[in-house]
Amino acid sequence: MNCQRVRQIFPELLDSRTSATQVPSxxxxxxxxxxxxxxxxxxxxxEFARLSQTMQALDTLPIAPPSGRLRRDFYAMLEEEKHSAxxxxxxxxxxxxxxxxxxxxxxxxxxxACALVAAGFFAGRKVTPMAPAPATSSPDAVALxxxxxxxxxxxxxxxxxxSYSLLQQQQRPANDRLRGVMSSATLENPSxxxxxxxxxxxxxxxxxxVRLRALEALYPHAEQDVVRAGxxxxxxxxxxxxxxxxxxxxLAAANDVEARPALxxxxxxxxxxxxxxxxxxxxxxxx
Amino acid sequence: xxxxxxxxxPGNLPMVNRARAATTVESATEQRPDxxxxxxxxxxxxxxxxxxxxxxxxxxxxFLVKLTGDRTAxxxxxxxxxxxxxKYRHTYRDDGSFTAxxxxxxxxxxxxxxxxxxxxxxxxxxxxxxxxxxxxxxxxHHATTRDDHAxxxxxxxxxDHGDREVLLLSRFQExxxxxxxxxxxxxxxxAKVRAHRAMHALRDIxxxxxxxxxxxxxxx
Numbered sequence: 088m089n090c091q092r093v094r095q096i097f098p099e100l101l102d103s104r105t106s107a108t109q110v111p112s113x114x115x116x117x118x119x120x121x122x123x124x125x126x127x128x129x130x131x132x133x134e135f136a137r138l139s140q141t142m143q144a145l146d147t148l149p150i151a152p153p154s155g156r157l158r159r160d161f162y163a164m165l166e167e168e169k170h171s172a173x174x175x176x177x178x179x180x181x182x183x184x185x186x187x188x189x190x191x192x193x194x195x196x197x198x199x200a201c202a203l204v205a206a207g208f209f210a211g212r213k214v215t216p217m218a219p220a221p222a223t224s225s226p227d228a229v230a231l232x233x234x235x236x237x238x239x240x241x242x243x244x245x246x247x248x249x250s251y252s253l254l255q256q257q258q259r260p261a262n263d264r265l266r267g268v269m270s271s272a273t274l275e276n277p278s279x280x281x282x283x284x285x286x287x288x289x290x291x292x293x294x295x296x297v298r299l300r301a302l303e304a305l306y307p308h309a310e311q312d313v314v315r316a317g318x319x320x321x322x323x324x325x326x327x328x329x330x331x332x333x334x335x336x337x338l339a340a341a342n343d344v345e346a347r348p349a350l351x352x353x354x355x356x357x358x359x360x361x362x363x364x365x366x367x368x369x370x371x372x373x374x
Numbered sequence: 375x376x377x378x379x380x381x382x383x384p385g386n387l388p389m390v391n392r393a394r395a396a397t398t399v400e401s402a403t404e405q406r407p408d409x410x411x412x413x414x415x416x417x418x419x420x421x422x423x424x425x426x427x428x429x430x431x432x433x434x435x436x437f438l439v440k441l442t443g444d445r446t447a448x449x450x451x452x453x454x455x456x457x458x459x460x461k462y463r464h465t466y467r468d469d470g471s472f473t474a475x476x477x478x479x480x481x482x483x484x485x486x487x488x489x490x491x492x493x494x495x496x497x498x499x500x501x502x503x504x505x506x507x508x509x510x511x512x513x514x515h516h517a518t519t520r521d522d523h524a525x526x527x528x529x530x531x532x533x534d535h536g537d538r539e540v541l542l543l544s545r546f547q548e549x550x551x552x553x554x555x556x557x558x559x560x561x562x563x564x565a566k567v568r569a570h571r572a573m574h575a576l577r578d579i580x581x582x583x584x585x586x587x588x589x590x591x592x593x594x
Contacts, residue, residue, distance in 0.1 A: 144526050
């Protein structure tokens with residue numbers, strides 16, 4: 088690289104925006120080559136020093152600050168503009184736009200939420216795999232199908248009865264409802280209807296005492312799937328920590344492995360009461 | 375006799391101080407970037423221009439003093455630049471750079487100023503800018519420094535207007551060459567070539583003036 092080419096690159100060397108290896112425009116050499124030449128050429132060093140000195144003098148050339156007139160005139164102009172008709176109108180329009188945007192937010196938010204729910208519903212219907220075709224080949228499978236069918240019918244009946252019972256019970260005083268639960272508990276062979284009453288009391292009664300007593304009454308029938316399923320379903324909607332702990336103890340005593348996922352969730356939920364979490368952890372160790 | 379009245383005293387200019395006080399409080403809590411402030415101005419929050427003025431008017435004024443060689447003209451042009459920012463605030467783009475836009479406006483305003491002037495911008499006589507060194511003891515160094523500044527002013531004044539413009543813009547390190555090229559309305563390569571040519575030209579004029587001063591003891 089000769090002196091002429093290197094001197095073309097001098098401005099690049101003095102520019103902090105130029106990267107170390109960038110090829111400058113209009114030149115065939117690189118910054119690194121120019122630096123290498125500069126280190127060994129006294130003439131170029133002298134020229135570079137003069138250019139550098141000039142630019143440094145230009146960059147550091149002191150300029151006294153402007154007079155106060157500039158600031159005064161500027162703020163006077165700004166104030167005048169703020170009070171001009173156009174600015175006042177623009178400010179009013181801006182406020183109107185802000186208000187309108189807020190109003191649209193109020194309107195659109197619920198609509199968007201509904202649309203999201205609907206989209207989720209339809210998406211869920213689309214992606215949910217179809218139920219596998221029932222295996223009708225073996226007798227065991229047929230028996231299992233029948234059991235499941237019976238269980239489904241029982242659950243369905245239970246739902247109807249629970250609703251009915253709920254309506255009935257909630258209209259009576261708590262003492263009456265408690266007495267009803269206790270009378271059901273004293274039966275040696277309670278009917279399905281009585282069991283359903285107890286489950287519905289556990290699930291829906293407004294009194295924690297009634298729910299606890301009904302749960303206690305269900306202990307002798309914990310071997311029934313429908314009982315364990317009812318208690319497990321009730322656990323999800325239960326808010327009272329005392330009743331929650333009792334329900335967890337019930338499921339643990341019944342060794343209901345179906346309850347494991349729900350208990351695991353409760354055991355780590357920060358929203359749950361500490362005693363409830365501990366009960367869930369304790370129950371999990373018992374399975 | 376009491377002290378002279380301060381033209382910026384609160385009693386005299388409440389609106390000025392209100393805006394500045396608001397600016398101070400805002401900057402203490404949150405330093406909004408220039409671009410956000412200008413977008414706010416565009417959206418109708420005119421007080422945000424006060425913050426931009428406080429940040430940039432000094433440097434803009436310095437640029438214009440070097441460009442015009444005239445402090446009074448530089449003040450007038452600075453005022454016009456901020457006036458145009460207000461007037462044309464709706465043209466500020468979402469993807470714009472405030473600094474580049476400001477110097478773009480400044481260049482246009484300076485061009486208008488030169489066009490209005492009956493003659494081309496006159497070179498500043500260094501002796502009119504600064505007093506000569508006095509005979510006081512130890513003043514030699516200060517006199518030399520002042521003379522160097524005067525020499526540089528003279529060298530800038532002798533530079534072609536276009537060269538002076540591109541050189542001053544290119545020395546602002548916060549402007550990329552792409553932005554300089556945008557302000558000058560030319561390609562990046564052309565902006566670089568022009569800036570480099572202007573640097574060499576200024577160096578030659580500056581050192582010629584220095585050698586003349588050394589040889590003759592007076593700046594021509």
